[in-house]
Amino acid sequence: MSMxxxxxxxxxxxxxxxxxxxxxxxxxxxxxxxxxIRYARNTVSTSGEADNLSLVVTSFFGKRSGTATxxxxxxxxxxxxxxxxxxxxxxxxxxxxxxxALGPQQYGKSLTFSENxxxxxxxxxxxxxxxxxxxxxxxxxxxxxxxxxxTGFIAIGNSKGLFGYNKETSGDFTITVxxxxxRGSGYGVQSFTDASKLDTKGVxxxxxxxxxxxxxxxxxxxxxxxxxLEATASGELLSLMxxxxxxxxxxxxxxxxxxxxxxxxxxxxxxxxxVQIISDPSNLDNPASPFAPDGRPRQRVTWIKNGxxxxxxxxxxxxxxxxxxxxPPPSGIIMQGSEQTLTDLIKGTEKGILVTRFWYIRPVDxxxxxxxxxxxxxTFYIENGAIKYAIKNFRFNESPAAxxxxxxxxxxxVRIGGNMIPPMKIRxxxxxxxxxxx
Amino acid sequence: MKRKDFLQLTTMGVGALMIPDFILGHPVxxxxxxxxxxxxSTKKAxxxxxxxxxxxxxxxxxxxxxxxxxxxxxSTRENRVQNIANTESYGVGVRVLVNGTWGFAATNEVxxxxxxxxxxxxxxxxxxxxKLQSEPVKLAPQKGLGxxxxxxxxxxxxxxxxxxxxVDLLLKVNSEAMKAGANFINSSLSFVNEQKYFASTDGxxxxxxxxxxxxxxxxxxxxxxxxxxKTRDALSAPMGMGYEYLNAKAPEKISGPIDxxxxxxxxxxxxxxxxxxxxxxxxxxxxxxxxxxxxxxLDPNHLGLTIHESVGHPLELDRVLGYEAxxxxxxxxxxxxxxxxxxxxxxKIVNIVADRTQPYFLNSIGYDDDGVPAKEWDLIKNGILVNxxxxxxxxxxxxxxxxxxxxxxxxxxxxxxxxxxNVSLRPGNEKLSVHDMIKDVExxxxxxxxxxxxxxxxxxxxxxxxxxxxxxQNGKITGMLDDVAYQSNTQQFWNSCVQIxxxxxxxxxxxxxxxxxxxxxxxxxxxxxxxTRFNKIDVLNTNTAKTI
Numbered sequence: 001m002s003m004x005x006x007x008x009x010x011x012x013x014x015x016x017x018x019x020x021x022x023x024x025x026x027x028x029x030x031x032x033x034x035x036x037i038r039y040a041r042n043t044v045s046t047s048g049e050a051d052n053l054s055l056v057v058t059s060f061f062g063k064r065s066g067t068a069t070x071x072x073x074x075x076x077x078x079x080x081x082x083x084x085x086x087x088x089x090x091x092x093x094x095x096x097x098x099x100x101a102l103g104p105q106q107y108g109k110s111l112t113f114s115e116n117x118x119x120x121x122x123x124x125x126x127x128x129x130x131x132x133x134x135x136x137x138x139x140x141x142x143x144x145x146x147x148x149x150x151t152g153f154i155a156i157g158n159s160k161g162l163f164g165y166n167k168e169t170s171g172d173f174t175i176t177v178x179x180x181x182x183r184g185s186g187y188g189v190q191s192f193t194d195a196s197k198l199d200t201k202g203v204x205x206x207x208x209x210x211x212x213x214x215x216x217x218x219x220x221x222x223x224x225x226x227x228x229l230e231a232t233a234s235g236e237l238l239s240l241m242x243x244x245x246x247x248x249x250x251x252x253x254x255x256x257x258x259x260x261x262x263x264x265x266x267x268x269x270x271x272x273x274x275v276q277i278i279s280d281p282s283n284l285d286n287p288a289s290p291f292a293p294d295g296r297p298r299q300r301v302t303w304i305k306n307g308x309x310x311x312x313x314x315x316x317x318x319x320x321x322x323x324x325x326x327x328p329p330p331s332g333i334i335m336q337g338s339e340q341t342l343t344d345l346i347k348g349t350e351k352g353i354l355v356t357r358f359w360y361i362r363p364v365d366x367x368x369x370x371x372x373x374x375x376x377x378x379t380f381y382i383e384n385g386a387i388k389y390a391i392k393n394f395r396f397n398e399s400p401a402a403x404x405x406x407x408x409x410x411x412x413x414v415r416i417g418g419n420m421i422p423p424m425k426i427r428x429x430x431x432x433x434x435x436x437x438x
Numbered sequence: 439m440k441r442k443d444f445l446q447l448t449t450m451g452v453g454a455l456m457i458p459d460f461i462l463g464h465p466v467x468x469x470x471x472x473x474x475x476x477x478x479s480t481k482k483a484x485x486x487x488x489x490x491x492x493x494x495x496x497x498x499x500x501x502x503x504x505x506x507x508x509x510x511x512x513s514t515r516e517n518r519v520q521n522i523a524n525t526e527s528y529g530v531g532v533r534v535l536v537n538g539t540w541g542f543a544a545t546n547e548v549x550x551x552x553x554x555x556x557x558x559x560x561x562x563x564x565x566x567x568x569k570l571q572s573e574p575v576k577l578a579p580q581k582g583l584g585x586x587x588x589x590x591x592x593x594x595x596x597x598x599x600x601x602x603x604x605v606d607l608l609l610k611v612n613s614e615a616m617k618a619g620a621n622f623i624n625s626s627l628s629f630v631n632e633q634k635y636f637a638s639t640d641g642x643x644x645x646x647x648x649x650x651x652x653x654x655x656x657x658x659x660x661x662x663x664x665x666x667x668k669t670r671d672a673l674s675a676p677m678g679m680g681y682e683y684l685n686a687k688a689p690e691k692i693s694g695p696i697d698x699x700x701x702x703x704x705x706x707x708x709x710x711x712x713x714x715x716x717x718x719x720x721x722x723x724x725x726x727x728x729x730x731x732x733x734x735x736l737d738p739n740h741l742g743l744t745i746h747e748s749v750g751h752p753l754e755l756d757r758v759l760g761y762e763a764x765x766x767x768x769x770x771x772x773x774x775x776x777x778x779x780x781x782x783x784x785x786k787i788v789n790i791v792a793d794r795t796q797p798y799f800l801n802s803i804g805y806d807d808d809g810v811p812a813k814e815w816d817l818i819k820n821g822i823l824v825n826x827x828x829x830x831x832x833x834x835x836x837x838x839x840x841x842x843x844x845x846x847x848x849x850x851x852x853x854x855x856x857x858x859x860n861v862s863l864r865p866g867n868e869k870l871s872v873h874d875m876i877k878d879v880e881x882x883x884x885x886x887x888x889x890x891x892x893x894x895x896x897x898x899x900x901x902x903x904x905x906x907x908x909x910x911q912n913g914k915i916t917g918m919l920d921d922v923a924y925q926s927n928t929q930q931f932w933n934s935c936v937q938i939x940x941x942x943x944x945x946x947x948x949x950x951x952x953x954x955x956x957x958x959x960x961x962x963x964x965x966x967x968x969x970t971r972f973n974k975i976d977v978l979n980t981n982t983a984k985t986i
Contacts, residue, residue, distance in 0.1 A: 034957075036956070036957060040571075040761045040762075040763055041572075041573065041759070041760050042572065043570055044570045044571070045761060046542070046855075048563070050544070071546065072560070093605065095518070098517070098520055124569075127505060142763070143759060144761070144762075144764035146958075148957065174764055174765075175764065176763050177765040178760070178763060178768075185763075189612065252621075252660070252664065253667055254658050254660060254669075258665065258667075259665065260662075260663075260664070260665030261662060261663075262662060298681045357769070358893065359894055359895050360892045360894065360895070361892065363890055363979055364890045364903060365921075365981070366667075367666060367667060370980060372890060372901050372923070374895075376767075376894070393894065395925065432925065433976075434900065435894040435899035436927070437770070437894035437895050437896035437899065438896065
């Protein structure tokens with residue numbers, strides 16, 4: 001059995017805690033099932049299902065710690081695992097950044113679980129794949145797609161009385177449709193907590209439309225253009241900036257968020273005032289676990305307000321050093337937008353480029369957060385509020401920080417992976433060369 | 439599971455929701471690394487259980503992998519240890535071919551009952567998916583090899599070296615780098631030992647013991663006045679070697695231009711950390727490059743990545759055929775170009791070889807995960823595209839009768855598929871050192887180390903940075919440059935290749951983490967070459983990010 005309910009997890013953790021002879025002990029137990037189906041050339045290539053349940057013990061003697069794990073759950077095995085963690089701890093070097101374990105915490109209500117997703121089986125996945133492949137075969141197009149679903153839980157506990165349990169379901173579907181002559185390619189994506197919302201046929205239709213209309217792409221000169229980034233493309237760039245949110249690296253002077261002369265940029269206006277970024281584990285469209293893996297509670301946090309950096313995540317150690325609250329990093333962010341649809345954004349654009357998604361984004365300069373990458377699977381020229389024609393893909397060299405300064409308009413956020421991201425209209429987006437790739 | 443959760447959990451060494459075993463493994467006591475596990479005859483008996491169960495369910499072919507993956511990684515910063523992770527992952531994967539369709543299942547319970555159940559599940563999956571199959575699998579012939587063994591030719595098993603010795607080395611590296619001017623240093627050592635047992639219905643029973651290691655660091659120098667920071671990564675390479683790679687030896691050092699010390703098959707981590715700190719400091723005063731056309735002189739520790747991205751990946755047959763279209767992409771090197779026999783991938787001096795037998799290289803093995811013996815074959819000969827990288831179930835598409843031996847799975851619980859072998863540029867035939875090469879360059883840049891890298895999904899347009907950039911004017915290095923990246927098109931770039939240093943300069947570049955497939959699998963691969971010159975390549979200034 002790979003899924004434990006809250007009572008079963010608590011009972012197991014309490015049993016493990018009782019075996020401890022260490023100064024402190026942390027226990028984490030996690031498990032669940034991941035299933036997937038993959039297809040290409042209009043036929044299924046691989047599919048699989050994997051169950052997993054494991055228990056990890058970390059024991060502490062003073063500032064020394066040791067970790068051991070097991071996937072057998074009889075009493076003797078559990079006791080042996082605790083003993084092994086204690087043996088490793090005794091031999092480990094002291095960690096000067098050690099902090100005592102947290103005591104009991106209050107966590108909010110979790111919204112991360114859906115029964116519908118737990119019922120996914122191989123037949124469901126095969127049918128979902130067929131609903132995507134068949135329309136492509138009908139139109140002499142080629143489908144390559146991937147569906148993955150997860151049902152799992154995590155429970156944490158320690159010798160100071162902390163206990164947390166969260167169960168979670170999630171899934172992601174991606175589809176790339178290519179024309180038979182290899183001159184057109186389109187992409188679609190959907191993320192979900194509740195499998196009843198999965199619509200592989202509808203998402204595939206978006207990819208089909210993009211593939212067909214991206215044939216006969218014209219060449220435009222590289223340069224700075226107004227772009228409309230679909231939510232996928234926006235999210236790909238935005239996540240790079242979110243990943244850089246960290247107080248310690250900023251205070252150490254090796255981050256975009258580090259201040260000249262020392263310290264960090266909390267309180268500074270860094271972006272356009274339209275930029276509002278929060279995280280909220282209780283958001284219905286993008287729920288997250290109410291606790292961080294180290295037991296800290298997650299609450300609604302404002303990271304950027306009216307373009308001003310309001311908060312940075314702190315590790316418990318760094319927060320203690322700086323005498324501030326130890327805010328855990330966000331698990332999924334929500335960038336606020338408007339009620340405008342993608343079509344509305346296109347309508348309001350005199351000249352611009354619509355980007356479906358980006359590919360192979362890599363850092364160029366960590367100081368300015370300049371990244372390079374390419375457009376992919378549907379890039380179009382917009383004129384007088386309408387898509388005029390497909391264009392060849394571009395390479396960009398651009399910073400998400402500059403992008404958030406150049407925001408002209410934001411659309412309605414949609415869920416991409418574990419984030420809510422709006423499509424964005426950005427001026428002066430820097431394309432540096434052309435690519436022949438389709 | 440969100441990315442940051444994953445990172446936190448792995449850093450803490452705490453088990454994570456939905457993290458596959460092949461990534462996290464099980465933390466273990468280091469003493470367990472030296473236990474030998476099951477003996478060969480027990481593994482053979484268990485393998486036969488799987489093969490017989492698969493045949494009974496109608497499999498026309500089946501293979502089984504019983505594998506134990508050991509990893510140790512030690513990471514430090516400045517004067518302290520951040521993490522010591524000892525992990526073990528052990529289990530069995532069964533692959534069956536039923537009705538022309540693959541099925542795969544895996545279990546971490548290595549018992550007769552679980553293995554039988556696994557074979558049955560794999561057969562059931564194959565039968566279910568066969569209904570959607572429009573291209574039945576065709577396997578190239580492979581004779582049964584009987585019982586075979588292979589081991590990475592190591593001198594010192596890294597897992598036998600005490601953790602304390604490794605920690606002491608890293609902390610010494612850190613303190614010397616700090617003394618030499620670094621403000622921060624992150625350093626790490628990673629060791630891998632894969633104990634793989636493969637058996638197939640062809641009659642092969644193959645036991646392999648594969649070793650790899652990767653020492654690396656990043657030094658950072660911060661200028662508080664300007665608020666700028668500069669970094670320099672190690673010039674080491676991950677290797678298919680034992681701990682002997684870390685025993686510095688003079689014959690394995692190459693004296694580069696401007697007193698640079700470069701490394702071949704032994705690495706002096708301490709020495710490199712000191713030169714790295716000085717160079718990171720020097721970067722603060724380096725001239726920002728003027729965008730334009732330059733002749734590039736590319737060191738093997740840099741060019742290896744360009745070979746990986748622009749030659750290795752586009753010649754993977756599964757990408758060419760469209761199996762990676764939804765993730766890694768397809769390829770410009772299409773079958774019609776190869777069939778023409780005239781596709782000039784590069785200039786006439788460009789000879790690129792695939793080789794899974796090369797000593798010290800990460801992807802070298804005795805037998806692949808289809809049970810095919812390792813081999814060497816040409817991909818590009820005198821500039822012309824002549825072959826791809828393929829597995830047993832792919833070579834028939836090329837009209838070839840023998841697999842290239844490119845099948846690999848990154849864990850017992852992952853299904854094997856086509857992965858990149860070591861892909862390398864052959865050294866020049868005429869005697870030529872890097873010093874001689876630079877003498878002939880009027881306006882150029884000498885680039886070392888792995889930097890930023892990005893390439894499109896069909897492998898035409900790429901952009902690469904590096905760790906160190908030196909301006910060459912009229913045959914001489916005149917100083918350090920900053921903000922350098924070059925952009926090119928694969929075919930144009932390789933046709934601009936005008937000179938390759940001889941075999942005395944030949945070295946390797948590599949990675950543990952080449953990613954492909956959904957769900958994504960990692961693979962370790964090396965790329966060898968000598969310093970090579972490419973004429974008139976577009977260089978951009980990454981600070982202003984404008985091309986010419």
